[in-house]
Amino acid sequence: MSLSIGIVGLPNVGKSTLFNALTDSSALAANYPFATIEPNSGIVPVPDDRLKTLAKIYSSPKILPATVEFVDIAGLVEGASKGEGLGNQFLSHIRECKAIIQVVRAFNDKNIIRSESSKNPTYDIDIISIELVLADLSTVTKSLPKIEKESRSNPKLKPQAGLLTKIKDILEAGTPLHKHPEIIKTDDEQSIKLLQSLQLLTAKPMIYLFNLDEDDLQNDIFKKELSHIVEPAIAIFVCAKLEDELRSLETSEQQEMLKSYGQSESGLVKVIHAAYDTLGLQSYLTGGPKEVRAWTIKQGATAPQAAGVIHTDFEKGFIAAQIVDYNDLVQAGTEQKAKNSGKIRTEGKNYVMKPDDVVEFKFNV
Secondary structure, eight states: OOEEEEEEOSTTSSHHHHHHHHHTOOOOOOSSTTOOOSOEEEEEEOOOHHHHHHHHHHTOSEEEOOEEEEEEOOOOOTTGGGTOTTTTGGGGGGTTOSEEEEEEEEOOOTTSOOOTTOOSHHHHHHHHHHHHHHHHHHHHHHHHHHHHHHHHHOGGGHHHHHHHHHHHHHHHTTOOGGGOHHHHOOOOHHHHHHHHHHTOGGGSOEEEEEEEOGGGTTOHHHHHHHHHHHTTSOEEEEOHHHHHHHTTSOHHHHHHHHHHTTOSSOHHHHHHHHHHHHHTEEEEEEEOSSEEEEEEEETTOBHHHHHHHHOHHHHHTEEEEEEEEHHHHHHHSSHHHHHHTTOOEEEOTTOBOOTTEEEEEEEOO
């Protein structure tokens, strides 16, 4: 399962600086609006210390972590849906993303120009929200007449027409769809396909990343106030300037600097944890003499579904899964010793995968 995250925000909130820090890239990050014109994208490994340990156990020369793709688009401004600023044409580049991160300016810097439409975190969040709503409303308004027309001659399409009408009403009220999950969670297969084809932006989970001053990283009262604005969505707190400084340091120096600001994790780790939590994802591990690897799956995925992430044939021809808990394997020291101590077990089609599972699938194709 590939994980992609779109990055949105007003101009000059630190989006490009953050993107560079997350992906170790060099996209232009300037203190004037619309420095980002063409979308930037970068794929980064998901930090996972377990893989290095597994590589030693299996004497594997190759480590393949799970990956995340970040897509950074030009800043939106109030009126983008009507062509203000650079308009909203770049939103098409994040329609296929699984989740969206909105970077919100919560820092003060007189040297960085504040967007004309930007006043404070709450105001900025509302501006982006309404622009995404208007983009979705445009998409739905274009699709609805066709679906309504087809449903008149084909009654099977009436649920889709009804769904789109409800969605249109919600959007016209200025409300993003992720605030009405009961509407977009449907059992009708054709409606599911329709929603997937429309790729509505406000139906995607939204994570709010507040870009703070370094001194505010430990300001719990301020962070609580910001979290309250976006509840029940996940809020994370990062100083993009600090993250950018960390890029040039060795791992030990990075940890030391983070610790000095009261942080235990880098911005990348915070973002990935938030994305996994929001999307209900987890990973499992495979190991052998050629490579060790982490695979991303949905929480609650069964063993055959997990096998299908490696190859669809693995799911179709699934026979069983040989599983050992990562911690048990590390304690045993080798796969053979884990087997001798009864820590390796065989699971069938109904087994629900756990995050620390190290797996070898048995299949027949």
